[in-house]
Amino acid sequence: MELCSFLTLDSFITDPLTHDFMRKALLMSSLVAAVCGFLSSYLTLKGWALMGDAVSHSVMPGVVVAYALGLPFSLGAFIFGVGSVALIGFIKQKSRVKEDTVIGLVFTGFFALGIVLVSKIKSNIDLHSILFGSPLGISLSDVKQTIFISLLVVILLSVFRKDLMLYCFDPRHAKTVGINVFFLHYLLLTCLSLAAVVGLQSVGIILVVAMLITPGATAYLLTDKFDNMTLISVLSAIISSLIGIYVSFWFDLETGGSIVLAQTFIFLFAFLFAPRYGIFKLKKLFAG
Amino acid sequence: METINYQNYRIEAENICVDYNGKVALYDANLRLQPGQICGLVGMNGAGKTTFFNALTGFVNISKGKIRINGESVRSAQKDQTIAYVPQNEGIDSQFPISVWDVVMMGRYGSMNIFRCPRESDVQAVKHAIERVDLTDHLSTPIGNLSGGQRKRTFLARAIAQRASILLLDEPFSGVDIRTEKLISELFIQFKNEGKTILLSTHDMIHVREFCDLVLLINKTVVAYGETSEVFTPENITTTFGGISPDFLFGPES
Structure with missing residues (x-):
């Protein structure tokens, strides 16, 4: 039945918009995608993909505890996100275990704690929506939190845009000319935790790291200018969200997975056909 | 008793120690440099x-000492x-999406x-x-x-744009072309005349003799420090490099 209705592209796009939950999902996911995409440029250049994975998994117990206590879930997630990073730093400094090992064991530990807590704390927490996201079922209070956090991250990243770029590129120079590198380090981590919090609503804890690295990686293949990289990253993240939600609506697929798959396909496209850095350099093909 | 007037020195490092989590990287190191001096760190x-x-x-x-x-x-x-x-060329991410102009602007x-x-x-x-630096x-x-040479010049331009009076250069001559090497050596003379102080690390013994008024030989601490002509001796170099003879380092012809 549904298949008949997208014989025209027009109805493919407009039909879902008649549903209130779809309009909300499209708007919120675009906002979240924009925030994660913005941050993504910094994370991919800084080489913090694993850190992004760690923080996003570590917020799990925070979300559960916050729900159980009736607090904003973003608060719990933020505390555990930053806490995991502090713990990683502490263990790395005080032991001979290598950093990637420490990251792996800390975030899986936090994640496991979250899962155990869900099974123990009797509440109406939907494990599935935490793990896989539920952009279609987002509540009004979640909408408010998401908008607030997104704006906060965008403002922070915009104000410190150039300093963060310098921090990623050459922290030693930043320090030498009196720029507070310590502050920038924790600013980026704070933004990472906050972005993971909003991102998990769209695609869930397990896949949120994709929101934080794939758009940046795609953009990195397409440009040599930092500002363009940020722009492309944000745009590709938003487009992926829209595609993912539409596709999941029409074909009844898991929404979070669809969004991330759309990002992956866009990355693969860039990987194959990026003008300068693709496998088949489009520019050369056109030039003959 | 001689009183030290700190203002005369651009860099004054006194008995400095640095350790990373208890592992000593540098101890009891001293260095004094005046305006217009070029010192090699070997x-x-x-x-x-x-x-x-x-x-x-x-x-x-630093865990001890004074700078x-x-x-x-x-x-x-x-x-x-x-x-x-x-920085050394190896010390930066050359694939970072940033232009020459933006790097130099970072100096400001x-x-x-x-x-x-x-x-x-x-x-x-x-x-x-x-x-x-001829990169217009x-x-x-x-x-x-x-x-590699152009990249090195980009970072030199950043230092110039910063209008710093002290320049620290990590291996400025490694991996650069002849043209860049010539340009850097010309810049050194200009910097010297402007009263800037330069501390450069290098592996290349010939560059030390050519450019450096002073040389600081270190091996976790200062092995020798002074005028290049006096301090840069085969004995000192051998000590610095843990017993490897200068013949091996310079090649048999020197």
Whole structure:
């Protein structure tokens, strides 16, 4: 039945918009995608993909505890996100275990704690929506939190845009000319935790790291200018969200997975056909 | 009793120690440099050359000793943009999406407002610095598309744009072409005449003899320090390099 209705592209796009939950999902996911995409440029250049994975998994117990206590879930997630990073730093400094090992064991530990807590704390927490996201079922209070956090991250990243770029590129120079590198380090981590919090609503804890690295990686293949990289990253993240939600609506697929798959396909496209850095350099093909 | 007038020294490092989590990287190191002096920092890999630089720029904290830059603390030297650090080519991500212009502009960040909006004076300083290293044709070139020598010149331009009075250069001659080497040596003479103080690390013994008034030989601590002609002896070099004879280092012809 549904298949008949997208014989025209027009109805493919407009039909879902008649549903209130779809309009909300499209708007919120675009906002979240924009925030994660913005941050993504910094994370991919800084080489913090694993850190992004760690923080996003570590917020799990925070979300559960916050729900159980009736607090904003973003608060719990933020505390555990930053806490995991502090713990990683502490263990790395005080032991001979290598950093990637420490990251792996800390975030899986936090994640496991979250899962155990869900099974123990009797509440109406939907494990599935935490793990896989539920952009279609987002509540009004979640909408408010998401908008607030997104704006906060965008403002922070915009104000410190150039300093963060310098921090990623050459922290030693930043320090030498009196720029507070310590502050920038924790600013980026704070933004990472906050972005993971909003991102998990769209695609869930397990896949949120994709929101934080794939758009940046795609953009990195397409440009040599930092500002363009940020722009492309944000745009590709938003487009992926829209595609993912539409596709999941029409074909009844898991929404979070669809969004991330759309990002992956866009990355693969860039990987194959990026003008300068693709496998088949489009520019050369056109030039003959 | 001689009283030291700190103002006479650009760099004054007294008995400095640096350790990383209890592992000693540098101990009891001393250095005094005046305006217009060029000093070579020579030692093996892991001898503490980079650590010495890091201590002077405040990138690592010293656990003992004292550092004065123009008679002031490292912190105020950072605020005043006194020290410029020119990294090794290997020390930077050459694939970072950034142009020559943007890298050189970073030399001005420390004296800009919080949004790092360039003023006309910053734009002029950057233009002028890029001219001095002969990269005017590459203003908007991404650093990934530059040769090793051009990249080195980009970071030198950043130091020039910063208007620092002290330049720390990590292996300035490694991986550069003849043209860049010539340009760098010309710049050194200009810097010297401008009264800038230069501390450079190098593996190349010939460059030390050619450019450096002073030489600091280190192996976790200072092995020898003084006028190049007096201190840069085969014996000292052998000690610095842990018993390897200079014949081996210079090749049999020297």
